[in-house]
Amino acid sequence: MSSSRPVLEIRDLSVAYRTPSGDVKAASHVNLSLHKGEVVGLCGESGSGKSTLAYGACRLLRPPAVITGGQVLYSGSRTGTATALDILRAPQRDLRAIRWRDVAIVFQSAMNALNPVLRVRDQILDAMQAHLRLPREEAHEKTAKLLDLVGIPRERLRSYPHELSGGMRQRVMIAMALAADPEVVIMDEPTTALDVVVQRDILAQIVELKEQLGFSVLFITHDMSLLLELADRIAVMYAGQLMELGDSADIKVAPAHPYTQGLLRSFPSLHGARRDLTGIPGSPPDLRDTNPGCPFIPRCEFAVPACAEVDMTLAPVAGSRGIGHVTACPIVTPEMAKVRVPTEGVRS
Amino acid sequence: MSEETSDPTAVAEPVVTGEPAPVVQSVAAARGPLALEAIGLNKDFRLSRTQTLHAVQDVSLSLYKGGVVALVGESGSGKSTVARMLAGQERPTSGSVIFNGKPVDLKSRSAFRAYKSEVQYVFQDPFSSLNPVHDVGYHLSRPVRLHQGRSVEVQREVMALLEQVRLTPAAQFKPKYPHELSGGQRQRVSFARALAAQPSVLLADEPVSMLDVSIRLEMLNLLDDLRKRLSLALLYITHDIASARYFSDEVLVMYAGQVVERGPAEDVTQQPAHPYTQLLIASAPDPDNLGSVLRSGNVAAGAARIGRATSGPAPVGCPFATRCPFVDDKCRAENPALQRITADRAAACWHLDRAAPALATGAIA
Numbered sequence: 001m002s003s004s005r006p007v008l009e010i011r012d013l014s015v016a017y018r019t020p021s022g023d024v025k026a027a028s029h030v031n032l033s034l035h036k037g038e039v040v041g042l043c044g045e046s047g048s049g050k051s052t053l054a055y056g057a058c059r060l061l062r063p064p065a066v067i068t069g070g071q072v073l074y075s076g077s078r079t080g081t082a083t084a085l086d087i088l089r090a091p092q093r094d095l096r097a098i099r100w101r102d103v104a105i106v107f108q109s110a111m112n113a114l115n116p117v118l119r120v121r122d123q124i125l126d127a128m129q130a131h132l133r134l135p136r137e138e139a140h141e142k143t144a145k146l147l148d149l150v151g152i153p154r155e156r157l158r159s160y161p162h163e164l165s166g167g168m169r170q171r172v173m174i175a176m177a178l179a180a181d182p183e184v185v186i187m188d189e190p191t192t193a194l195d196v197v198v199q200r201d202i203l204a205q206i207v208e209l210k211e212q213l214g215f216s217v218l219f220i221t222h223d224m225s226l227l228l229e230l231a232d233r234i235a236v237m238y239a240g241q242l243m244e245l246g247d248s249a250d251i252k253v254a255p256a257h258p259y260t261q262g263l264l265r266s267f268p269s270l271h272g273a274r275r276d277l278t279g280i281p282g283s284p285p286d287l288r289d290t291n292p293g294c295p296f297i298p299r300c301e302f303a304v305p306a307c308a309e310v311d312m313t314l315a316p317v318a319g320s321r322g323i324g325h326v327t328a329c330p331i332v333t334p335e336m337a338k339v340r341v342p343t344e345g346v347r348s
Numbered sequence: 349m350s351e352e353t354s355d356p357t358a359v360a361e362p363v364v365t366g367e368p369a370p371v372v373q374s375v376a377a378a379r380g381p382l383a384l385e386a387i388g389l390n391k392d393f394r395l396s397r398t399q400t401l402h403a404v405q406d407v408s409l410s411l412y413k414g415g416v417v418a419l420v421g422e423s424g425s426g427k428s429t430v431a432r433m434l435a436g437q438e439r440p441t442s443g444s445v446i447f448n449g450k451p452v453d454l455k456s457r458s459a460f461r462a463y464k465s466e467v468q469y470v471f472q473d474p475f476s477s478l479n480p481v482h483d484v485g486y487h488l489s490r491p492v493r494l495h496q497g498r499s500v501e502v503q504r505e506v507m508a509l510l511e512q513v514r515l516t517p518a519a520q521f522k523p524k525y526p527h528e529l530s531g532g533q534r535q536r537v538s539f540a541r542a543l544a545a546q547p548s549v550l551l552a553d554e555p556v557s558m559l560d561v562s563i564r565l566e567m568l569n570l571l572d573d574l575r576k577r578l579s580l581a582l583l584y585i586t587h588d589i590a591s592a593r594y595f596s597d598e599v600l601v602m603y604a605g606q607v608v609e610r611g612p613a614e615d616v617t618q619q620p621a622h623p624y625t626q627l628l629i630a631s632a633p634d635p636d637n638l639g640s641v642l643r644s645g646n647v648a649a650g651a652a653r654i655g656r657a658t659s660g661p662a663p664v665g666c667p668f669a670t671r672c673p674f675v676d677d678k679c680r681a682e683n684p685a686l687q688r689i690t691a692d693r694a695a696a697c698w699h700l701d702r703a704a705p706a707l708a709t710g711a712i713a
């Protein structure tokens with residue numbers, strides 16, 4: 001990626017949920033940046049803290065969530081100052097201006113995020129006018145254009161959310177997110193509930209819009225196969241921490257972290273030879289019990305006693321050509337993944 | 349799936365059912381004897397006085413012991429309606445379901461119960477299919493008593509079921525409540541509950557769709573293992589054709605209530621015949637093709653918008669006509685029937701010669 005300043009830079013962000021039975025450390029010391037025009041994929045199983053990280057970075061979390069440390073620096077072209085703005089410390093007024101206008105979010109559940117009693121057109125008008133305050137004519141014009149852009153036929157402008165299919169509702173959500181010409185769009189599992197054909201259609205649309213309008217995307221999903229096609233870079237998250245980060249191509253050909261390797265062995269592929277599939281046996285840990293060292297130990301086939309002392313900072317991957325390809329595992333290299341003995345996959 | 353079952357020459361003898369012979373012989377027949385058969389199933393839903401939804405049209409399929417048939421299609425294509433008719437939960441508008449050689453007649457309660465213990469339906473949602481106020485033991489002991497009679501040692505049977513679905517140590521899982529289980533563990537309880545009836549047929553309706561990608565495989569491996577050990581005839585319903593490739597013997601692709609293509613899983617996924625199957629496969633994420641498909645924008649151009657199941661009076665024409673790149677007047681006027689391509693493959697399309705030239709000219713026959 002370019003050496004210029006990132007549009008959004010998450011620095012050492014930690015978020016916890018204060019519960020009666022202790023703190024749930026849903027995000028711990030996460031560093032992640034997003035450059036102009038870039039698509040960064042955030043991948044991990046459910047419960048790994050992806051949504052917490054994204055909403056935390058936008059200061060959208062409510063108690064019992066608390067931000068226990070870090071900064072989120074925003075330097076969009078409209079902030080107007082030479083220095084970046086720290087979203088976590090910005091006054092409410094600045095924060096309101098940034099959210100939706102500069103940093104927009106497409107939430108996980110499209111149905112719940114839309115107002116059921118508002119027509120599609122009015123939802124988008126509302127989102128737009130809250131920030132842009134355009135003359136009426138212009139706002140209507142822009143709304144119609146946005147819906148065109150996301151592929152919703154004009155005759156659906158007057159529909160209510162429940163009258164639309166899941167795919168169309170998701171498109172409305174995307175149109176709303178784009179209403180104020182944001183510089184950063186965060187998408188939380190925007191296509192998880194959709195059929196593959198609709199999903200592909202929407203992904204292609206996101207890429208096309210991104211190229212036209214020049215925004216950056218943080219794309220959250222548990223489906224690694226999607227990200228390999230869609231993202232420029234991929235961040236792999238587990239138990240509230242980043243395990244690996246790198247260009248999609250490097251993650252694909254030289255995955256360094258055993259968790260990433262497991263995710264890559266999890267999905268059946270349609271194209272090419274049938275692969276050895278194993279998934280990732282076991283389940284993610286309870287984020288209340290924080291043992292020192294690597295959180296992946298119980299599920300890791302490479303675990304050794306030293307893993308309990310790993311400090312979980314990201315370091316360059318040994319033997320990877322990728323610039324910025326980093327891993328939290330000091331034990332395993334991409335080479336070790338290649339020589340692992342294939343186990344029996346589905347229906348072998 | 350093994351090599352020899354995808355080889356058309358390895359197909360077993362046709363099964364005589366007294367009904368018209370099917371257009372193709374399922375590769376799943378090589379796995380074991382015929383267990384459950386659907387012949388020409390139709391299901392209409394009256395939406396209003398003038399409107400009828402033809403949710404399922406002329407669907408035939410056969411399930412064999414120890415074999416897996418996948419029913420693949422987008423949501424609303426009629427997959428669950430087919431499964432509910434097979435499970436006896438929905439009465440077909442026309443067509444018949446044949447179990448162990450006899451037409452299924454569920455008029456009496458005892459007949460329905462007997463049938464239900466043979467043909468079990470597992471629903472996709474592991475979050476709503478279990479009752480939050482009951483523990484795992486309760487969920488399993490009820491069907492054990494119901495289907496296996498009061499003479500069995502219920503608690504021992506419950507423990508055995510938990511072991512079978514690998515919820516171990518079983519004693520630890522028995523007293524747990526649904527909210528204490530992960531999605532994957534809940535789905536295992538659903539499988540165990542279905543197995544309590546000691547069925548010979550399992551209808552698994554999107555059993556992994558709601559689960560994380562990383563645990564789907566474990567669940568499919570478990571299902572596959574159960575199929576093998578218990579010689580279950582399995583219907584695997586999914587919208588994910590890639591998983592059908594790995595997990596099933598035969599694939600049936602549904603579109604708008606109809607089966608538009610069927611054949612050995614590897615053949616259908618590697619050399620799809622029907623334009624809709626081709627679209628499905630082109631739409632699946634392709635990790636081997638980093639960025640290229642999306643960025644070139646060619647799929648955006650080819651991908652269709654929303655096309656819904658047919659409504660109104662008897663639909664005419666091919667249901668895929670509104671989205672098909674090969675459509676012509678004949679397609680709009682007449683609905684193509686499934687036509688044999690090879691002994692174990694068929695597709696419903698007037699223009700296979702253009703849509704899949706290699707297949708139509710018999711290059712692979």
Ligand SMILES: Nc1ncnc2c1ncn2[C@@H]1O[C@H](COP(=O)(O)OP(=O)(O)O)[C@@H](O)[C@H]1O
Binds near residue numbers: 046052
């Ligand atoms: N309000 C809350 N109170 C306590 N724990 C929570 C709360 N919200 C989320 N968590 C926990 O935080 C962790 C991360 O959740 P989340 O960010 O939603 O993960 P993801 O988006 O990756 O699925 C999970 O273990 C979840 O149970």
Ligand SMILES: Nc1ncnc2c1ncn2[C@@H]1O[C@H](COP(=O)(O)OP(=O)(O)O)[C@@H](O)[C@H]1O
Binds near residue numbers: 401
């Ligand atoms: N009881 C019903 N009344 C009316 N329409 C129904 C009913 N059940 C299903 N349908 C309709 O039939 C079609 C097929 O549904 P379904 O079998 O659930 O599809 P799938 O399982 O492939 O998603 C859908 O359009 C659905 O809305």
Ligand code: SF4
Binds near residue numbers: 300328
């Ligand atoms: S640090 Fe140890 S347990 Fe963690 S991923 Fe590396 S090898 Fe596995």
Ligand code: SF4
Binds near residue numbers: 624667668675684
């Ligand atoms: S019959 Fe015609 S419209 Fe239907 S799939 Fe074949 S070519 Fe396309």
Ligand SMILES: [Mg+2]
Binds near residue numbers: 050051052108188
């Ligand atoms: Mg989430």
Ligand SMILES: [Mg+2]
Binds near residue numbers: 427428429553
């Ligand atoms: Mg269904």
